[in-house]
Amino acid sequence: MILPKTVPLVQKPTTLHPLPRLSRALGGPELWIKRDDNTGLALGGNKARKLEYLLYDAVHGGYTDVITVGGIQSNHARMTAAAAASLGLRCHLVLRGSQREREGNLFLDHLFGARVHLLHPGEDREACMESLAAQLRQQGRRPYCIGVGGSNSLGSLGYVAAVQELHGQMEAPDMFSHTVVAVGSGGTYAGLWVGQTALHWSTHLQGIAVDQEEFEPIIREIAEDSAERFGTPLPNDETLHVDYGHIGEGYAKPSQAGMEAIHLFAQHEGILLDPVYTGKAAAGLIFMIRSGLLQQGQRVLFWHTGGAPALFAAVDTFEQTS
Ligand SMILES: Cc1ncc(COP(=O)(O)O)c(C=O)c1O
Numbered sequence: 001m002i003l004p005k006t007v008p009l010v011q012k013p014t015t016l017h018p019l020p021r022l023s024r025a026l027g028g029p030e031l032w033i034k035r036d037d038n039t040g041l042a043l044g045g046n047k048a049r050k051l052e053y054l055l056y057d058a059v060h061g062g063y064t065d066v067i068t069v070g071g072i073q074s075n076h077a078r079m080t081a082a083a084a085a086s087l088g089l090r091c092h093l094v095l096r097g098s099q100r101e102r103e104g105n106l107f108l109d110h111l112f113g114a115r116v117h118l119l120h121p122g123e124d125r126e127a128c129m130e131s132l133a134a135q136l137r138q139q140g141r142r143p144y145c146i147g148v149g150g151s152n153s154l155g156s157l158g159y160v161a162a163v164q165e166l167h168g169q170m171e172a173p174d175m176f177s178h179t180v181v182a183v184g185s186g187g188t189y190a191g192l193w194v195g196q197t198a199l200h201w202s203t204h205l206q207g208i209a210v211d212q213e214e215f216e217p218i219i220r221e222i223a224e225d226s227a228e229r230f231g232t233p234l235p236n237d238e239t240l241h242v243d244y245g246h247i248g249e250g251y252a253k254p255s256q257a258g259m260e261a262i263h264l265f266a267q268h269e270g271i272l273l274d275p276v277y278t279g280k281a282a283a284g285l286i287f288m289i290r291s292g293l294l295q296q297g298q299r300v301l302f303w304h305t306g307g308a309p310a311l312f313a314a315v316d317t318f319e320q321t322s
Pocket residue numbers: 045046074075076149151182183184185186187188189274277278305306307308
């Protein structure tokens with residue numbers, strides 16, 4: 001498989017290692033983790049892998065600015081701001097939410113020199129990005145627009161490549177009976193799904209949704225576009241698995257099970273999860289163990305996708321629950 005060129009943003013390979021103390025505490029399968037919380041760019045996370053492809057396109061297409069969208073504590077926005085700074089691109093972030101204090105990711109967005117535009121309630125984020133792009137073009141600049149989460153077919157190639165990377169680390173292609181990963185805008189899962197088919201990776205790829213959106217059509221569309229543009233194989237729908245049972249009260253609203261997962265990973269393994277994405281994905285994993293879907297004798301991979309900077313904007317939530 002020949003993938004398009006990239007700008008180097010990720011320290012590869014990220015580590016793959018077992019979680020012996022957490023596995024013992026949960027009493028189920030042997031748990032392993034792929035540490036994409038340590039991708040190296042601006043406190044790490046999954047978006048760096050997508051940005052390697054997207055920003056190659058921007059830099060080599062002669063663009064001057066990059067615009068992207070997200071929630072007020074978007075990890076994607078923080079990593080885009082950092083990557084843009086490192087490549088000499090001007091970064092604009094269209095964010096939903098109230099500014100309150102510059103904490104967590106929002107603090108870092110400003111530190112990386114991004115220009116932050118806050119959406120008014122009810123305002124459409126894509127429309128706002130387009131009108132900002134039009135204004136910039138009028139000023140003679142060349143804006144490159146990245147949709148939510150960098151989740152298009154080009155960005156998701158980062159996770160096709162990540163499967164290739166994992167193959168170089170696994171003892172055998174069927175080492176993990178299951179792989180669990182957070183689904184927020186679908187691009188990470190789509191890349192893993194396409195990579196799984198391309199490289200005959202034998203695992204049950206379980207996405208855990210962190211938002212109520214219907215993700216299957218989004219993931220399928222990214223995979224279809226990837227097949228058309230980059231000649232990647234089209235996976236079979238029967239292998240697409242997204243669980244919507246761990247969202248709690250909604251996107252970015254911490255759940256009790258997610259908070260328990262954060263404490264378990266921190267106190268048994270010294271690993272940081274976040275309340276929006278990886279805490280809920282880990283809650284899904286823990287649920288699968290406790291309900292007997294995953295058992296002793298299996299090896300299960302948790303694909304960590306980062307997000308810890310958002311912890312620093314959630315200190316109050318932890319104080320209320322401890
Ligand atoms: C920390 C973290 N994990 C997981 C995800 C979900 O990835 P994706 O948007 O590719 O589904 C995101 C982004 O939305 C994220 O920031």
